[in-house]
Amino acid sequence: MTLRISELRFARKAFELGPIDLEAQGGRMLVLIGPSGGGKTTLLRLIAGLEAASGGSITLGDDLLTGPGTFVPAAARRVGFVFQGLALWPHMKALAQVRFAGKCGKKEATELLLRAGLPASLHKRLPGALSGGEAQRLAVARALAGHPRLLLLDEPLRSVDPHLRDGLQRTLRALAREGEHPTLCVTHDREEALALADDLVVLAGGRILERGRPSELCREPRHAFTARFLLRADILPLQGTGPKRGCALGSFSVPDWLQGEAALALRPGDLRIHQGDHSQSQPKAAPEAGPLPATPLPASTRPATPTTTAFPTKTLLAPVLDRHFDERGCLLDIEIEGQPFSLLLRPGEPIPDPGMQVRVGLDRTPLVVQADGGSE
Amino acid sequence: MRRGPLVLLGTVTLFLGTACSHKAESDVVLYCATDQHTAEKIVRLFEKETGIPVKARYDTEANKTVGLVTALMEEAKNPRADVFWNNEIIHTIRLGKAGILKPYDWPGAKGIEARWKDPKGRFAGFAARARVLIVNTEKLPDPKARPKSIWDLIDPRFKGKGVMARPLTGTTLTHVAALFQTLGEKEARRFLDGLKKNEVALAKSNGAVMRMVSAKEGPAFGLTDTDDFNVALRKGFPVIAVYPDQEGMGTFVIPNTVALIKGSPNPKNGKKLADFLCSARVEALLARSGSAQIPLHKGAEVPKEVRPLSSFKAATWDFAKAAEIMDKILPELRERFGI
Amino acid sequence: MGGKVIQSARPGSKTFWLVLLVFVLLAILPLLYLFFGSFFPEGSFSLEAWRKILATETERVQLLHSAILGGLATLFALLLGGGTAWLTERTDLPMARALGPMALLPLLFPPIVVAMSFADLSTATGLPVVALLLGVSHAPFAAALTARGLRSIDGRLYESTLLARGRLRAELFLLRQCLADILAGALLVLVFVLSNHGVPEFFSVKKKSWFVYSEAVFLRWSAPGKPGSLRAAEAVASSAPLLLLIGLALLICLRARRKGTLVTVASDFRPLPLRALGRGKLPALLFALILPLLGIVMPLWRMLLWSAGSTANHGTSMQTAIESFRRVVTELSGDLGYTLGMAALAGGLVVLVALPLAWEAARRKPWIEALSLIPLAVPGVLLGVALVRLWNDPHLPLARLYDTPALLVAGYGTRFLPLGVLALANAARRLPASFDEAARLSGRGPVLRWLKIQGPLLLPTAVSVFILGYILSLRELDLAVILPPGNDMVPRRLANIVHFGNEDVGGALAVLLALGAALPILMRILLTGKAGRADL
Known part of the structure; x- marks a missing residue:
């Protein structure tokens, strides 16, 4: 079963979505990431038939759900939906919710709840008596009741404690791969997106910015937004319009595919502190360590387009604003061209105090990306 | 009708239910602006003697007789009442002027002096x-x-x-x-x-x-x-x-008045009730009631606690002019x- | 799935439009027709009737009195009702669980009974007394809606303001958060106070007079002209200033409605923290007792004394009391049953009609709330006349139902509909749309969705609305007098009995009527353990 969305448009007041073209395969999880207000939830609601599109088409398998002159009502689409906030009926016990949603018997409902990871001892409880994770599992079970042909998840892990997410993510991945139905999940959480996605689509401002496997997007994001979102990169605009454009850190080649304004996407590990004089440093050609996922990346489906470029770059003096730690090590907040940037200190490096000036330069090939504003 | 056909069903059932549950068809309809407690006894007596059921509707004195007079005015196009028994006279004159009352020769009030009756026969005064x-x-x-x-x-x-x-x-x-x-x-x-x-x-x-x-x-x-x-x-x-x-x-002295409604649904029974109300018997009953009304029939028996009309000087006044x-x-x- | 199914994206609106149409045809149009007719007295266009509005000094002063009395009574209601709600919801007041629901009890006695009981005890009179008594009688609206407002505020919002800005600011923040609810309560109090003429009139017998404008309107109807006459047109036009006053108040309420998202039943929610009263416990307890004392204990006590013969010169006796109750039971039990039955049907009709209207008001059409307020905002006698004209028109099939209880039920239902629409719309706003959407996606039909999802979730509010419609129908006098089937309604008879000096029977009847009014509340408490005052 494949979900195909073509030229889908939606407009309400100042908000516009689309045109959206998308394809989701059965047995795979497609994750839509993007900022709040970007149109992710609206897209799910359009697919579910809870909103009417103003143009374009939605096809599930061989059935046209939305198209010119056609609108299959939500009730007839056989779509499972896990709502943001879950929308569990507060007066109905867990088992009853699944039975009502799936028009199924007690046995089938119990099995579904167990498959979603809700132990039998909780089946007679009201949603208010369940923890965040348990309620989440109930919502998933309810969405799967009635053998949906498509599963839609709207921020499914939002109300779940971080330490419980791993288990739920496993369950969701397993459920997505079990059936023949495609699963669409929207989130604004990068960890969640990367953990769940077989395919990833970046949606912002009502448009798709880019799409690909998670590994590809993490390795070669094309858009400033994607780099910021997935790689926690900071963006430094490049000046000029030609094939070579410059900034305080040097001058960089712009890839052919990039139209319009370009920018450097600086991951925390891309910058390093230079000790000594103002001389130019010789950075390494490839990153040694970085924020990329450690898992082996699947084969790319994207055309190989160079987004990195060779450089000699400059160093510059930058004031230290602050410092903090996370799982990657010690991060400095420094200021370049009036904007804050993150710099990951190498193990053993002395930690400068806030207020000090440090000389910084690039440590590895930076990513050149499309500046904010464009789309696919 | 996708949401709540039950709502509609319920509403319709409610209306039909209440419509069917209403009390039995009455054979004469009385609008009565006098004290219900007193009037009810007289109405019951009429029912007992004639076998004609009376559907009586009473006013609320506390509401200054707004209800029935307003209702009679508003119902003029499709009258519902046969007889109006008012505890005073001015509103009755007003209804007469508005063309709502039907002239009648008032055989029941023959013993009452002409000055208590409308010259055009639209109402008769009794029990004052x-x-x-x-x-x-x-x-x-x-x-x-x-x-x-x-x-x-x-x-x-x-x-x-x-x-x-x-x-x-x-x-x-x-x-x-x-x-x-x-x-x-x-x-x-x-x-x-x-x-x-x-x-x-x-x-x-x-x-x-x-x-x-x-x-x-x-x-x-x-x-x-x-x-x-x-x-x-x-x-x-x-x-x-x-x-x-x-x-x-x-x-x-201000009399009660009784009047017939023009175009009323039960005119025959209406006359019977009107005759009964302004009769000497009813006047006597009203005199003996808690409200101790003064009979207007000549030679009527008057209980001790009521002063007969002949025992004091009553002012002479023209009702119609006073109404104007x-x-x-x-x-x-x-x-x-x-x- | 089969072939193409084409359908509107907004299903479910047909029922709404149908109910709205019926409501407009049966309630709004007759009223509009009356107002329209007032421009054509004696058959030709003339502004004569409208020119006479407020033409005399007397009427202008009466309107001013109305505005002052309305404002002051509303203030009292907010102070007593809102204050009690604040104490029972926000503090560690002793017996808060009992005192909260008790703040609703003044609704059980008609305001005039409360007024007569007070006059039995005190010679005090004048505006403040009238305002206080009307405030007490209608304070339950303020109490219920303030309680609802306070319950819907997330405690964390309050606590964060408390930490950032201190106690005073936090309390002011609370006030602002539940302002819309408080104002809705105030609006209801104002509407009922402005249309009440019995109580101000009752207290104006002694020297200082405070006649109000609703009485001017009523007097116009006491000498009515034929339909279509100038006098009738004047009577209709005279209610315009009251409507204007209420319209102004409504505007303020609508503006104050919170713009932000409402707390929904699915929200992660923490109730407001309770404040320790400390030494203030005793004064607070005494304050919370004012409303039940004035609104229920006083009238109950006085009415029982009346039934025992206190208004006669012979003094009271148990025998007189027993005889009074015996007379009511033997002579009036049929009427009492009829009255309670009609009130129950009216309450039911309010719920049934309000549900689809409120649902749409909550989702897309907030103007419905203002529209539904009209039958309550106009004087009762005007609504009665409008209904009589419509239901007695020989050309319409409704004329067959004119003399049946259906007219009365429709009249009460129409009059008290706004309370249902306001309360249910508020409850519906608190249900996330996703509840219904989740059920729709399961392929469940509209009936089952209403029965299984919306119905149970709106049920507590619907029950509260039913009880309110029921109780208010037991207090309504104007419609009972104008509409033919209102003849056997006990409130009308009660007014008559008292007027004709049978206070002993009147006292017993008032007590039994109050007990009848309390029946559904008692049943609810027995069944659910809650009075449900915050469900409005």
């Missing part, structure tokens, strides 16, 4: 109430120092001691209109001006006048109807009724007594 002064004998113990005239209300001797209902509705309004008709505008206005000067308290109804005079504190006497006075008497308060102006214009005057003076009265 007198406008009397209720006097608290404990507050005014000296019989000689008690008021004898309605003019005593504005006599400086009784400054701050009198009370009457605001003359905006009911029998008090009728009374004031009658004063305008019999005394002329100048004298009537002198009376109204005097009320304020003499600090006469204004009550909301004749019942309130009775209660205020009966109470331990407050006004010592007031102008009210005989039926209200009788309530105080029954309750054992130290009060007497003074029939005012026996040496002057006389005491005002009332319409004219109402705005002035509202201005005077509205606040």
Whole structure:
């Protein structure tokens, strides 16, 4: 079963979505990431038939759900939906919710709840008596009741404690791969997106910015937004319009595919502190360590387009604003061209105090990306 | 009809249910503005004697008889009532003028003098109430120092001691209109001006006048109807009724009225009921009731507690003219007594 | 799935439009027709009737009195009702669980009974007394809606303001958060106070007079003209200033409605923290007792004394009391049953009609709330006349139902509909749309969705609305007098009995009527353990 969305448009007041073209395969999880207000939830609601599109088409398998002159009502689409906030009926016990949603018997409902990871001892409880994770599992079970042909998840892990997410993510991945139905999940959480996605689509401002496997997007994001979102990169605009454009850190080649304004996407590990004089440093050609996922990346489906470029770059003096730690090590907040940037200190490096000036330069090939504003 | 056909179903069922549940078809419809407690007994007697069921609808005196007169006016296109029994006369005249009443020769009221009946036969008066002064004998113990005239209300001797209902509705309004008709505008206005000067308290109804005079504190006497006075008497308060102006214009008497409604659904039975209501028997019953109404039939038997019409001087006034005057003076009265 | 199914994206609106149409045809149009007719007295266009509005000094003063009395009574209601709600919801007041629901009890007695009971005890009179008594009688609206407002505020919002800005600011923040609810309560109080003429009139018998404008309107109807006459037109036009006053108040309420998202039943929610009263416990307890004392204990006590013969000069006796109750039971039990039955049907009709209207008001059409307020905002006599004209028109099939209880139920239902629409719309706003959407996606039909999802979730509010419609129908006098099937309604008879000096029977009847009014509340408490005052 494949979900195909073509030229889908939606407009309400100042908000516009689309045109959206998308394809989701059965047995795979497609994750839509993007900022709040970007149109992710609206897209799910359009697919579910809870909103009417103003143009374009939605096809599930061989059935046209939305198209010119056609609108299959939500009730007839056989779509499972896990709502943001879950929308569990507060007066109905867990088992009853699944039975009502799936028009199924007690046995089938119990099995579904167990498959979603809700132990039998909780089946007679009201949603208010369940923890965040348990309620989440109930919502998933309810969405799967009635053998949906498509599963839609709207921020499914939002109300779940971080330490419980791993288990739920496993369950969701397993459920997505079990059936023949495609699963669409929207989130604004990068960890969640990367953990769940077989395919990833970046949606912002009502448009798709880019799409690909998670590994590809993490390795070669094309858009400033994607780099910021997935790689926690900071963006430094490049000046000029030609094939070579410059900034305080040097001058960089712009890839052919990039139209319009370009920018450097600086991951925390891309910058390093230079000790000594103002001389130019010789950075390494490839990153040694970085924020990329450690898992082996699947084969790319994207055309190989160079987004990195060779450089000699400059160093510059930058004031230290602050410092903090996370799982990657010690991060400095420094200021370049009036904007804050993150710099990951190498193990053993002395930690400068806030207020000090440090000389910084690039440590590895930076990513050149499309500046904010464009789309696919 | 996707959401809530149940809502509709319920609403329809409700309406059908209530429509079917209504009481049995009545063979005569009476709109009655007199005291329900008294009237019901008379209605039941009629039903018992004739076998004709009466659907009676009563007014609320507290609401100043707004309900039934308004309803009769509004129902004129599709009349629902056969008979209107009013506890006073002015609204009946008004309904007659509006063309809502049907002329009739009133065989049941043959024994009642013509002056109590409409010359055009649109209504007949019967069983009257007198406008009397209720006097608290404990507050005014000296019989000689008690008021004898309605003019005593504005006599400086009784400054701050009198009370009457605001003359905006009911029998008090009728009374004031009658004063305008019999005394002329100048004298009537002198009376109204005097009320304020003499600090006469204004009550909301004749019942309130009775209660205020009966109470331990407050006004010592007031102008009210005989039926209200009788309530105080029954309750054992130290009060007497003074029939005012026996040496002057006389005491005002306001009759009940009965009328037939034009185009009514049950005209035959309506006549039977109307004849019954203004009969000497009913007058006698009303005289014996708690409201102690005064029979108008000549030679009617009168119980001890009721003063017959022949025993006191009744003022002579023209109802129709008073009704006309009332319409004219109402705005002035509202201005005077509205606040 | 089969072939193409084409359908509107907004299903479910047909029922709404149908109910709205019926409501407009049966309630709004007759009223509009009356107002329209007032421009054509004696058959030709004339502004004569409208020119006479407020033409006299008396009426202008009366309107001013109305505005002052309305404002002051509303203030009292907010102070007593809102204050009690604040104490029972926000503090560690002793017996808060009992005192909260008790703040609703003044609704059980008609305002005039409360007024007569007070006059039995005190010679105090004048504007403050009238305002206080009307405030007490209608304070339950303020209490219920303030309680609802306070319950819907997330405690964390309050606590964060408390930490950032201190106690005073936090309390002011609370006030602002539940302002819309408080104002809705105030609006209801104002509407009922402005249309009441019995109580101001009752207290104006003693020296200082405070006649109000509703009485001017009523007086116009006491000498009615034929339909179409100038006098009738004047009577209709005279209610315009009251409507204007209420319209102004409504505007303020609508503006104050919170713009932000409402707390929904699915929200992660923490109730407001309770404040310790400390030494203030006793005064607070005494304050919370004012409303039940004035609104229920006083009238109950006085009415029982009346039934025992206290208004006669012979003094009271148990025998008189027993005889009074015996007379009511033997002579009036049929009427009492009829009255309670009609009130129950009216309450039911309010719920049934309000549900689809409120649902749409909550989702897309907030103007419905203002529209539904009209039958309550106009004087009762005007609504009665409008209904009589419509239901007695020989050309319409409704004329067959004119003399049946259906007219009365429709009249009460129409009059008290706004309370249902306001309360249910508020409850519906608190249900996330996703509840219904989740059920729709399961392929469940509209009936089952209503029965299984919306119905149970709106049920507590619907029950509260039913009880309110029921109780208010037992207090309504104007419609009972104008509409033919209102003849056997006990409130009308009660007014008559008292007027004709049978206070002993009247006292017993008032007590039994109050007990009848309390029946559904008692049943609810027995069944659910809650009075449900915050469900409005």
